Amino acid sequence: MMPQTPLVVVEQVNKYFGEMQALKDINLSVDKGEVVVVIGPSGSGKSTLCRCINRLETLDSGTITIDGVPLPEEGKALAAIRADVGMVFQSFNLFAHKNVLKNVTMGPIKVRGKSRSEAEAEAMELLKRVGIAQKAQSYPAELSGGQQQRAAIARALAMNPKVMLFDEPTSALDPEMIKEVLDVMVELATEGTTMIVVTHEMGFARSAAQRVVFMDGGEILEIAPPQQFFDSPQTERAQDFLSKILAH
Amino acid sequence: MEVLLNNLDSFGSGLRLTVALALTSFSGALAIGLVIAAFRVSPVPPLRAAGAFYVETIRNIPPLVLLLVFYFGFPDIGIVYSEFVSAALILAIYTAAFVGEAIRAGINTVSRGQAEAARAIGLTFTQTLGLVVMPQALRSVVPPLGNLFIALVKNTSLASVISVAELTFISKRLITSTAQGLLVFLGTAIAYLILTLPAGWVIGRIEQKVSIRR
Numbered sequence: 418m419m420p421q422t423p424l425v426v427v428e429q430v431n432k433y434f435g436e437m438q439a440l441k442d443i444n445l446s447v448d449k450g451e452v453v454v455v456i457g458p459s460g461s462g463k464s465t466l467c468r469c470i471n472r473l474e475t476l477d478s479g480t481i482t483i484d485g486v487p488l489p490e491e492g493k494a495l496a497a498i499r500a501d502v503g504m505v506f507q508s509f510n511l512f513a514h515k516n517v518l519k520n521v522t523m524g525p526i527k528v529r530g531k532s533r534s535e536a537e538a539e540a541m542e543l544l545k546r547v548g549i550a551q552k553a554q555s556y557p558a559e560l561s562g563g564q565q566q567r568a569a570i571a572r573a574l575a576m577n578p579k580v581m582l583f584d585e586p587t588s589a590l591d592p593e594m595i596k597e598v599l600d601v602m603v604e605l606a607t608e609g610t611t612m613i614v615v616t617h618e619m620g621f622a623r624s625a626a627q628r629v630v631f632m633d634g635g636e637i638l639e640i641a642p643p644q645q646f647f648d649s650p651q652t653e654r655a656q657d658f659l660s661k662i663l664a665h
Numbered sequence: 666m667e668v669l670l671n672n673l674d675s676f677g678s679g680l681r682l683t684v685a686l687a688l689t690s691f692s693g694a695l696a697i698g699l700v701i702a703a704f705r706v707s708p709v710p711p712l713r714a715a716g717a718f719y720v721e722t723i724r725n726i727p728p729l730v731l732l733l734v735f736y737f738g739f740p741d742i743g744i745v746y747s748e749f750v751s752a753a754l755i756l757a758i759y760t761a762a763f764v765g766e767a768i769r770a771g772i773n774t775v776s777r778g779q780a781e782a783a784r785a786i787g788l789t790f791t792q793t794l795g796l797v798v799m800p801q802a803l804r805s806v807v808p809p810l811g812n813l814f815i816a817l818v819k820n821t822s823l824a825s826v827i828s829v830a831e832l833t834f835i836s837k838r839l840i841t842s843t844a845q846g847l848l849v850f851l852g853t854a855i856a857y858l859i860l861t862l863p864a865g866w867v868i869g870r871i872e873q874k875v876s877i878r879r
Contacts, residue, residue, distance in 0.1 A: 473781055491708050493789060500787025510782035514801050524786035527796065569782075576786055 422485060424449045424580055424611055425470060430479030432465060432635075439465045441635040443479070447580070452612045454622040454643070457632035458658060463615045464507075466632070467584045470613065471502040484579055500528050503573030503581040507588050509565040511557035517544065517568045518553040524576045536575075543571040547601050563594025567601055574605075581605065583614040619662065623647060631655045668845045669852045679835035680856055686753055686821045686831055687860070691814055693757030698764025703794055705769050716765065723762040729823050731755050736827045752824035760817050767809040771802035804875045811868030815861050822857075832856055 423446035432440035439462045447453050455463045468474040470481060472488050472495060481488050483502060489495050511520050521540035525531040531539075544550040547567040549560075557565055566586055573581060583602065587595040599621050606612060606625040616622065622629050622643055629646040631639040631654075638652045650656045669676070704716030723731070732755045736748070746754065775798050783793040825834035836853040840846050 471785060473785065491790070496784070496787050496789045498787075499785055502785070504782075504785035506778060506782065506785075508778050510776075510778035512779060512782065512797055514797075523796065524788070527792055528787040572782075572786065 421448060423447055424451075424484055425613065426480075426482045427466070427470070428480050428482075430466075430469060430481065431477050432462075432469060432474060433477050439635050440469070443637055445630065445637065445640070447611065447613060449579075449611055450609045451627050452606045452610075452614065452625050453628050453630060454626035455613065455615045455630045455632060456617065456619070456622060456658075461632040462635040463630075463632045464584050465635075467582050467613060467615045470580075470582055471499050471504055473504075496528070500524065500576050501579045503576060503578035505566070505569050505573055505581065505583045505586045507585040509557070509562070509569045509589070511565055511569055511572070513557055516554050516556050517549065517560070517571075520557070520568060521572045521575045524572065529576070540571070540575055543574050544568070546574075546604075547571050548597070561594060562590045563597045566590065566594075566598045570598070570601055570605075580611040580613065583612065583616065585615050585617070587616065587618055617662070619647070631658070633658070666848070668839070668843050668848050672839055675835050675839065676832070676852065676856060679830060679832040680860070682749075682829065683818070683821050683831040683857075684860065686749065686756070686824060686829065687814070687818045689753045690756035690760065690821070691817055693753065694760035694764045694813070694817065695810075697757060697761035698768055699799075701761060701765030702768035702772060703791075705765065706772055706794070708790060720762045720765055723759055724766075728755065728759045728820055729826065731759055732823055732827065748824070748827045748829045751827060752821070752829050756817060756820055756824075759820070760813055763813050763816075764810065767806050767813065768799075768802065770809070771804075771806035772798055774805045775801045807868065807872045807875060811865065811872075814868070815864055818860050818864065819857065 425445075425447040427443050427445040430440050430443040431438065443466060445453075455466065457463050465474055469476055470483075472481075483498055486498060488498060511517070512523070515523065518537060518540055521543060522533070522536040525536040525539065526533060541550060541553065544553055547570055549564050549567050549571075552560060552564055552568070557568070560568065586602070587598050590598060595618070599618060602612070602614070602621065603625050614621070614626070626643045628640055629643050630637055631646065631650070631652070633654050639646060639650065639655050641651070646655070647659065650659055701716050701719055704712045705720070707713055707716070732752065735755050736751045739745070779797055779801065780793050783797040788796065821831055822833035824831050825837060828834065832853055836849045839849045843849065
């Protein structure tokens, strides 16, 4: 067999916000079907990395390729790549003026050119899968946070993305709702969806990740399988971080 | 009073022309203003600069001067339009600068995440603006656009200086023939109120209608 080329390749990426260096020489590659969880303290650059992968943030240097194609400049080609990269945000960002069904069908209709009936049938399947089919006609403001986030996951999945990015998907949720969102994510992971997940949910990292990436100060300090990372972190910084968050 | 009652016909025709002028130039102002607002939030720096240049130039020159330059100056360089078209064009161009700013302010009230989510599913910049940002922005833009419409109705009186036979022009002509300045101008003021007061009411209704659900 030919060696498989990774789906997402991040090479020597640097990113500044003014004087502050948010990302330092980041290298990371993610294979098809792999689930990579990125953890680290606030301000470690993990969200920025996630946002760079579909170019919601621009790079100052380095390259990112998705399925062999380097991210282009702003324009139609970039929009085409973004269509293949699903993104789930911390604050859900459902379109406030559209109901759930229209949120999910907008991309398939306007970007993929599907017919309304086809897009709606597929959207209803996805909404069933994330457990909110009965909320298809509701507006985002009428839903709980957990429901909104599951709708947002359905919206991203409706594009049949090659990879799903999750930018702290449960950080704005109550504990009960965290579970309902994580359940959906675990299911996606077991189905073989390629996922890059920025999160503080260590349980999810342990159970669903193939690799854990630990970031601090804009750098990747460790990349390891979850068992190895959680049981015997190599760097002092990671040991310190884990001792703090796992203390309770 | 007689001077008003005897000349209701002239007032009526002036009123109609004022309405025509206001509606034509407001449609134009909305169209140009939308483009200007899109330019000003565009990711392309030259477009942003062009938008800013338009706004800063046009809104800082008195509309009367713009009109005079266009109507009396531009024929020297071969640009000649009828009185009505000149007035409608200049009022549209002038009002568009303010419409653009009002829409841009509306765009800024829509949270950044909305546009990011739209781009993340692969919508282009134009689609993001047209399908996600503008529909939400326009809700908060209705009241300022209403103000601009009312201002525009009043600004149509400037067209009288280039002999467009709208309300103000008609009343000036009546005064020369009747010498009843107070009555005629009072009548004219009331005629403008007949246009602007209902406009304010309609704007209020539109505002209620678009703000029901979100």
